Amino acid sequence: MADNVTFTINEKEVSVPARTLLVDAARMAGVEIPVFCSHPKLDPVGCCRMCLVEVDGPRGTAMMASCTMPVGDGMVVRTDTEQVRTVQEANLAFILLNHPLDCPICDKGGECPLQDQTMRFGPGISQLIEPKRLAKKHYDISDTIVLDQERCVLCWRCIRYLEEWEDKPQLGLFERGNETIVDIQEGRPVDAKTGGNIIDLCPVGALTNRVSRFAYRPWEIERTPSICMHCSVGCNVRLDSRTHQLRRIVGRENMQVNDQWICDKGRFAHAWVNDENRLAAPLVRKNGKLTAVQWSEALAYIAAKLTDIKEKFGADSIGAIGSGKISNESNYALQRFMRGVIGTNNIDHRDGGDVAALPTGLPALTEVMKPQYGPDPQVDTVLLFGVDPSEELPVLDLHLKRAVLRGGAKLIIAHPRKVELTRYDGPYLAYQPGGEPALLGRLQQAVENSGTSENGSAIGAAAKLLTESERTLIIYGPMAARGKDGPAVRDALEGLAQAAGEGARLAYVGLDGNAQGCRDMGVLPDQLPGQFPLDDDEARSRLEKLWGCTLSTFAGYTYKQMLDSQEMKALFVNGANPADESPDWAASLDNLDLLVVTDLLSTETAQKADVVLPALGWSESDGTYTNLERRVQRAPKAVTNPKSRAAPDWMMLMHLAKQMGVEWSFSDARSVTAEIATAVPAYSGLSWEALGDQGSQWDADAAPAEAEQGSTRGASADGPDNSEYPLSLVTGTVLYDGGTLFGLTEEMHGIAHGAKVTLNPADAAAIGVDAGSKVSVHSEQGSLELEAAVDAQVQTGTAWIPESLPGAPVGALLNGSNTQQVKVERR
């Protein structure tokens, strides 16, 4: 290869790509050079001086830092000489001078590079008899990260991560000389959403995990490669467990997905796994009270009721709600049960049939990551429409920042809020909920006339970027395409992508951890597994043969329709909580003949159920999940609670099917995966072995040609009546919400988004409220009592109340609708 250079290391000749740093080149040659500051994912800084090696130069042999020096052709390097050893010993002596050596109580002990290198390269004895320097120990730099300044060796990794990846330099070096310390600015804790990665990066025990503090010793834990299910990025993680408890989560490298970074929710918010209130036994309502029973009793009860209802009211009076939070196997089994055993297409999930989605998700995460690595970037401009990666998909946010900062990618953001990524000065297109089609109309027109119709405005600037870009990626999320305007928004986005030119692509991303898999599994009222329309003969006959049944061709009810309808008699709810979303729905759930809820913890919906079945979480059962770029990934069973009688969903449903006279032949989760690979052509060949620990992306070309997903209807013409309710309600997901999966991690309560309504300063002033005022928010549907917050990221004329706030369900105002006008009053 012309691009290679050849150098000599320890008398061995090695050829490596040009511009490789010496430290990396040595690794390729099988030579270990000890490092602290050097890290392959961070820019070299050369400050720890641990990696000095002998390099022959024009003026004789010199000790050079191998982490900052690119290999040159013909370079002669030695790492095994007396001089190198002496310098390594001396440098470790320097580093250990003021290190407290409190390894016995240090969480890093046992997996600490400083320990390892001291053993391998250190002097063996200490010559220090002077008093050690004292500094702050075990001091919280955020709710989740503890800093010990005495242990710190000042390698700058944490500082560089926050600077180079998060673009939030919240940690810095303070003081000077021998007093130099790493610290935060007083009163400004680290709040970067992926800040916890600095714990993984720290080569000593200076930064430790406050949530998992003292909960494990590295040599005692079992490590299970897994994935995170908090959002649809599907970051690869490692679950560390001991004595049936999940002790810690750390990032795991997958260069196709998350590099090696994970967000703080994924890292820290896992207390729910071991929570004592987890559902551990089946419950059946007896005399108005949910009572623990044997599985056989619960299943027999459900089977009898279902048979009865089906007989009296027909199969279509029974429905099921699956979830983007549960595995492919659970979702697949649920829809097979509904379609094959009950005989109805009443199967959907939240953000399922009510959202005008597209079938294949992102082309590939690497394309968003690529601009920083080059060459040949596949994406140069990203339009985010109704998606806020900072709150919804934090690691995608990280990739996008890097694409902008290192790859020169351009961002265009259309969102009801001026979200965090707007800080990169890309055009920001504000709209109010319901205003999506109008905005897209103007944008498309501007693209078509090269921006002349919107000269000087953000739309004009966006149109200019879209026109100039050769590789645009438009990403939209469920918030933009929910409800009756959804298809119009989707069509308008498709029109925009077409107008933007050949290289432009459009992608829909769901937000839940398995949002894509849920669609792929056919948890939709109008689509069979593999996202085939109900009337696709080939798909239907394939499934009928596989399941041994005849499939209904009538489209079922969507999530919203099932909950709105007064005709439903029985409902399965798995991993969803509709009672929290709407007072009307909560009431109609009460009127059902049978409500079966399968969940991890008791929810508002479970409290209304006739039967509650305890489910296993993602860390407790084998399963596969499909992320937002169609990557199918395994999450193997990592922990078991021996006291719990919870069972995997496919097993419950298999027994239930049997009670209703249908035999399924699953022996374990793997056999469910195997059946999915048969039922869904795109998944064929995706066995557990094939998925490995890095997953596998299914081929987007294998998706069926886009199905008719409801007719294209124009934007809603009737504008809202603004007189009484002057503010447009903006909702959406925030990372640190009040959901049970987050809320049970008490350490993080301090950073949770409180029960607040956020207003633009101008609106707040007009209404006469300040940050912290107690207010009530009213819509035509209901009201909520909240605290006011004031932030310019919220547009005038809107009020922002995220979903799932602790004790403040925005559903009370929405009542199942997608847009709502509200008014805010001081209490």
Place this chain on the structure above:
Amino acid sequence: MITELMRQEIDEILARYPAGRQRSGILPALYVIQHEFGYCPVEAQDELAEILGIAPAEVGAVVGFYNMLHEEPKGEYHIEVCTNVPCMLRGGNQCLHNFESTLGIHHGEKTEDGQFALDHMECLGSCVTAPMAIVTDQKTGQIRYFEDLDSAEDVEKAIEVLKAGKGFSSLARWTPEADPNNEGEADVPYRNGGMEPRYLMARLNEPDSHKIEPYEADGGYSTARRVLNEIEPADMVEQIKASGIRGRGGAGFPTGIKWGFLPPGVGPRYMVVNADESEPGTFKDRIVMEYDPHQLIEGIILSCHAIESEKAFIYIRGEYYFAYVRMQDALAEAEAKGYLGDNIFGSGKSLDIVLHRGAGAYECGEETAQLTSLEGYRGQPRLKPPFPAVEGLYAKPTIVNNVESICNVTHVMRHGVDWYKEYGTERSPGMRIFCLSGNVKRPGLYELPHATPLSELVNKYGGGPEDENHPIKAIVPGGLSMKLLTPDQFDTPLDYESVAEAGSLLGSAGVIAIDDRTSMVEVARRTLGFYRDESCGKCTPCREGTAWLEKILIRIEEGQGLGKDVELMEFIADNIAGKSFCPFGEASVWGLQSNLLKFRSEFTSQIESTNPENVGPVLPIRPDYRPNTHEASGLRDSTFAPAGGNIVLHDDLVPGDD
């Protein structure tokens, strides 16, 4: 917290820097805050971060780095007494004690009424008038040098002048002698002399030497006028190359060759004048800027013409307040005359000079650290390559030259290359300002040709040993970092090659004479104390090693030295030299290395006589630090308190096991 008025001042400061580079103004902006509050309150730091569009921690990190920016209020008058080696040799420590007894406080403390705060300081560039102190007036931010404080009476007098509110009636240096009536009167430039005629220091003692009219009357600016109109930049670079001027900051790199490294066709180019004179024992740039600033400005105009730069920065040491004011006035004069700005001397050339005050950091004298500091960060050095000439300030081609080097440019262009080469040697041409300090009779600045023998400087110009009964036993020839010369080497000619041959370096030409009254252990300890404090903290060997060495030396001084300490110190020094990130770290132990080599017996005899039993120190027991995991973080108020206050730890029980 930042008022409208302060905001205006800050905005004016920020406007001096190139568009989009407003972060560069962080130090001057922090001065504005400090003048208002007496220190830099965190709240104001955070507001400044907002103004600059950076994270609050980035401002905090900068405040923590620079010595002159305070995190808590100092007194109305902040007195800082130099105790570094050149002052120490002439009673700096006694001077500090005199301040302590006069004010009734220990150093590091503040008087009860808050009027005075006392600290000890590193070299302030006033070694010729040691012992001395600087005083900062909190209200105005002005700094004045109080020099020649030889006795307790002198110190009392200085305090009286300050108490009477007359300490700042002038900003020029104060000495007890020049102020018989306690009116705060100014003294004339301190002792300077040397060859006849002199060039670099020819005008220092003239009346109003700092004003533009006398400078022009002496032929000033005529060279620039001529060169800008008549000589092509490339030709001028060739002339400077031919003259062989070598950098006067310490490294001695040929100026013209440095200029030649600029990549053609890449712009804009910047000139940064290194006026951050901080090497202990060096005090030449200060006096040039205070008393002949136009000489420097003309040099900058010439140099910028040669390298085709339209923007120059003078990075002036923060403590040099009087020099800063003089430079500021001189720049205004030159600008008023049209010598700066657009179309200088009708040549069509433009030049804007920004005067930038540092804030107390030795490391900022290193060129890459200076650029980092000028960009608004902590003054830490950067990787080379890329060298500044290729990627310097704001990643643009940049030339960093010392004040004296630039002044030399003026004279070379005025008198010609051949004239310049008449002085000195082939490879060390020209004249040099030697800063003579320590135990000699007449410390001062002496302009002499390169290759003047060390003994001539010390004996003929310096008048020989301060006390005839105490011969000079060691001389540092080039600023405190450089290796020591012993009496057998006192005939060494002071040029780059000869001094290097003698095992040391000419460095900044700060010549410090040490007589036999001072223990070399003390010299070593004070030297390492300086580097421990002034290390930028970036790389391990310099940051940790210097502190370790100082601790060992303190222990030896306290009578707990061990037999193996000398070898241990040599081991440590060997593993700092050549292993650190930047040359400053490396130079931090040169002095010690030569000291241990040449004065080993002083160390061993001190150890043996004070600790004959060779007993090690008692190791202190570290305080109890078992963490209380049930305590709230206390970092933020209500919004940051962990819910419930308690952190529930997973215990080793299977759930349900009671």
